[in-house]
Amino acid sequence: MxxxxxxxxxxxxxxxxxxxxxxxxxxxxxxxxxxxxxxxxxxxxxxxxxxxxxxxxxxxxxxxxxxxxxxxxxxxxxxxxxxxxxxxxxxxxxxxxxxxxxxxxxxxxxxxxxxxxxxxxxxxxxxxxxxxxxxxxxxxxxxxxxxxxxxxxxxxxxxxxxxxxxxxxxxxxxxxxIQKNDLEGKVITISAGSTIEPIDPVRYLTNHSSGKMGFELAKVAANRGAIVNLVSGPTKLTPPQNVNFVDIKTTTDMKDTMLNLLPKSDVVIMAAAVSDYRVKEISNKKIKKDGESLQLTLVQNPDILKELGHKKGKGQIIIGFAAETNNLENYAKGKLKSKNADFIVANDVSRKDIGFGTDENEVIIFGQNDFKQKISKASKEIIAEKIFDVLSMKGE
CATH class of the missing domain: 3.40.50.1950 (Flavin prenyltransferase-like)
Structure with missing residues (x-):
């Protein structure tokens, strides 16, 4: 150049x-x-x-x-x-x-x-x-x-x-x-943002995910020639150009959509921060303030990454994210095995300068056969590029 x-x-x-x-x-x-x-x-x-x-x-x-x-x-x-x-x-x-x-x-x-x-x-x-x-x-x-x-x-x-x-x-x-076209012809499905779990008509459970990492992954994948499905919970972001955008709300919605898209996908990336639990019984009326405490019974949501990992077909690649506050490497490696994923992208969300809601991130990518690669603090767009570089390096 x-x-x-x-x-x-x-x-x-x-x-x-x-x-x-x-x-x-x-x-x-x-x-x-x-x-x-x-x-x-x-x-x-x-x-x-x-x-x-x-x-x-x-x-x-x-x-x-x-x-x-x-x-x-x-x-x-x-x-x-x-x-x-x-x-x-x-x-x-x-x-x-x-x-x-x-x-x-x-x-x-x-x-x-x-x-x-x-x-x-x-x-x-x-x-x-x-x-x-x-x-x-x-x-x-x-x-x-x-x-x-x-x-x-x-x-x-x-x-x-x-x-x-x-x-x-x-x-x-x-x-x-020097834009790459190494993903040309690949179908890549990416989840982004958070999911929400209703408590009553006006309240819900959620988390701090902004969706920025997933949206950057979708933009980069499309720029590198992929056919991209972006499945996202509620965010304040505008979907990237040239992607198939699917708007969902609950974890169950996301699970159904991701599993439906799995057979048509070469690569699936679970970048969304899904709610691990949902309310057992959703009230059809606003719960009124009555007393100093309120008890809600929560039940576990489906483990989407695990279902994807165990249902993937030959040649399909499953990538998960691990947002942790401690024991980053141990939890990421455990997730890699238990979810049957090909890669886990781990980041420390206890830091204020990276992760949820920020424009930058710092991650470690863990893969099969003890693969490990750290990507130092950079914009989420650059992090997305490097994640796909790893994917290409590993033969996809």
Whole structure:
């Protein structure tokens, strides 16, 4: 991938200061780089900074430049791919709707090469339904979008909207450029999120699973060519593009769906955190507060992973997850054997920085014949990629 041509589209956000470091990383790694800057970006960093890094003239105005070519057409022919950062809600909206009313948006519209959008904006703007719709449109159009991180924003508080660090962006773009198709033709069924067990019409039992790990697994599998079934309990997440999404609620619902999909699947991944118990008798009316205590009788739910493991056919691969707070390795190895799984992905959910509800994870993959591989703390997308790398390495 060295010596490829990359165009950076720098837009106006406080995170623009990180863009200079990213451009330097690409140049240092052998890329030919050119830069286009919006008017607002130039209020944060001057074009001279990027000209010094790339040894080329920064394009700031397609109607007032000292070159002979038409920038938006020439760049489209020159570029192998484009990186947009920090991608504000404004530029995302323009890209999603084909608007070309300034230098950056005009050049972007002309480029028919791969585009990588690095989101960075205030959390309120990121969460706005219009922004989310625009992001979905970019993904549907085949544009790669890197989600923002949770961290300290310019406004002085922590929330989701912070641009990832330059090293992480570089690795992500590099990985996307060498996208694998090793799962092409495989049918992969993945469970995600939590299940809920009703107590009465308004209350239920559940857990803290956000579904992020399962959704990332589904997205990565689809990107690598697989036919993906994603079976999920209630979450706040938008299902990835190009997957067959099945919405369930209870553990029994999930069991029935997963067993129904098992015969058609090459790989089944149980990433969901299912409820181990359910209420024996669900009240058909809201239980009123009466006294200082309430007793509920719970009964054990079906063990979905175990049923899948013991019903799998020849050549099928079953992967389970073990979310533990202690004795991680012992419990994971025990689960690998008792569930008849091929792999167990174990993580320590007692840590606040990984696991349930976070954007990052750190796992150990256990497999047959004493296979063990640790994946250090990384984004859940990268963890998902590495899980499928292990699957490919083992011959699937």
């Amino acid at each position: 060295s010596k490829k041509n990359v165009v950076f589209f720098i837009t106006g956000g406080i995170a623009v200061y990180k863009a200079a470091s990213l451009v330097r990383i690409f140049v240092k790694n052998g890329y030919n780089a050119r830069v286009v800057m919006s008017d607002s970006a130039q209020k944060f960093v001057t074009p001279l900074t990027f000209e010094a890094l790339t040894h080329t003239k920064v394009i700031t105005d397609i109607f007032n430049n000292d070159t002979e070519f038409i920038p938006h057409v020439e760049l489209a022919n020159w570029a192998d791919f484009a990186v947009v950062l920090p991608a504000t809600a404004n530029v995302v909206g323009k890209m999603a709707n084909g608007i070309a009313d300034d230098t950056v948006s005009t050049c972007l519209l002309a480029i028919d090469k791969p585009k990588y959008v690095i989101l960075a904006m205030n959390d309120k703007m990121y969460e706005n339904p219009a922004t989310q719709r625009n992001i979905e449109t970019l993904v549907a159009d085949g544009i790669k979008v890197m989600e923002p991180k949770v961290g300290l924003l310019a406004e002085g508080y922590e929330a989701k909207g912070r641009m990832p660090e330059p090293d992480e962006i570089f690795q992500w773009v590099k990985k996307c450029n």
